[in-house]
Amino acid sequence: MPENRVTSRRGMLFGTAAVSAGALLTACTSNDPKKTENTASSQPAAADDKPGTPVTIGFAGPQADHGWLNAINQNAKSRAKKYSEVTLEITEGSNDTAAQIGQVQTLINKKVDVLVILPADGKALTQVGLQAMKAGIPVINLDRVFASPQAYRCWIGGDNYGMGFNAGTYIGQQLKDKPNAKVIELAGIDNLELTKQRTQGFDDALKNFPNIKKVARQAADFTVESGQAKMAQLLQAQSQFDALWNHDDDQGVGALRAIAQAGRKDFLMVGGAGAKSAMDAIKADNSVLKATVLYPPTMSASAIDLARALGQKKGVAGMSELEIPSSITLYSAVVTKDNIEQYLPTGFA
Known part of the structure; x- marks a missing residue:
């Protein structure tokens, strides 16, 4: 399970979140018990479904050697396929920080429009995040946070x-x-x-x-x-x-x-x-x-939504602002026998 940041924890109480994922992103967990697909591709989009400006999104994550990390990769791929105007450049993934830095630099050299990065080590990859931002490529920092807020445009992750x-x-x-x-x-x-x-x-x-x-x-x-x-x-x-x-x-x-x-x-x-x-x-x-x-792996699908919105200079559906938020903390719902049908489609292998 990925390492997360201390600064995102603000004494959240049961039933709350730093930013309500339901209000921000309709992309997170589907609440329709009739849905049976366990990826985010069937869920509603965050910005809007109408095709817009073509956007190339670079996605760099760690090696999928854990069920949750594999689900992260699958949700990102499935979400990108939902949008005809989105091209996803995805790296192989590595737990070696030097290798992942090289993969991100390759995406920077390809001049992708937006980067989504789940770093193997947030501190170690901070410099390459800064490099991308200075090159004019906005970064969506997924879950494991960079050491500097200047290294990303938006952080989204679990609580x-x-x-x-x-x-x-x-x-x-x-x-x-x-x-x-x-x-x-x-x-x-x-x-x-x-x-x-x-x-x-x-x-x-x-x-x-x-x-x-x-x-x-x-x-x-x-x-x-x-x-x-x-x-x-x-x-x-x-x-x-x-x-x-x-x-x-x-x-x-x-x-x-x-x-x-x-x-x-x-x-x-x-x-x-x-x-x-x-x-x-x-x-x-x-x-x-x-x-x-x-600890929803659908956060990677939401990261694709955010990257698309950034690339098309849009905000997020359900919010009045013209820009996407700078930080989104997802809610940790408790799943029991009473609500299992609602959440079962989100379960990952």
Whole structure:
């Protein structure tokens, strides 16, 4: 899961976002339960659907070695195909910062109209973002933020603090009447800022429920294997608890395997990100997994909408301003059995 920025976290409360994605972008998550396509290509456009000035968008992301990152790439491609006047120049993607810098520089040399960049490392790619902006190519900075606001025209990404806060609030609501309730946390990679933000949000939410205590926390690596190994350790150390929050649905696949192997059914689990496997489990309602908190990969589709609007000198539908915003933080919705049909089409493999 991508690393996010500290400055975008402004103490968002449950039910709010720094900028309402629903008001800003109709491109994000479709709310039509009848839709079955799990890419953003079938969703309404952000600016307008009428073909305008031809725009060439350069897209540079990291290597798609995680379900969420693969969904980022697929949503960007699908969204670009929606517009007959948009040409998408997409790089192969790399987790090597030097390689990604070279890929972005190639797009700059091709003189694309707008760049969409999800950097492998925001700090390391700041200079190439500045290079593009100085060359007159506006940059949409996707999720992992550059170190300087001068390196991008608009930032759009997820809400890691809100993700943790909403997970904690949901668990708190489920356990509010249980005396001396215990919860545990299966976090992501501890040296990532996003992991710290998710944990902080979770802890802050639990402060609103004095009957609940977090008794254990273990960090994994966003992989199935690490999720299974770290969850097995937690289960051995904690003979009894009431709820688990897992930061990432990919590692959650492994966590669920460990839980099944241990024969444990005595607690509820909340996942994170919104993978299709988690959505399917929530709908089936035959495991401890009862909810997942979204970190929408549709943000890349919205980034294409924003890039198109920039290239055509348009604003965003639903807003009065002539320019696109400078920053958009997406909301981390909690998906449960009660609203699963609404969000199921957005689940990613």
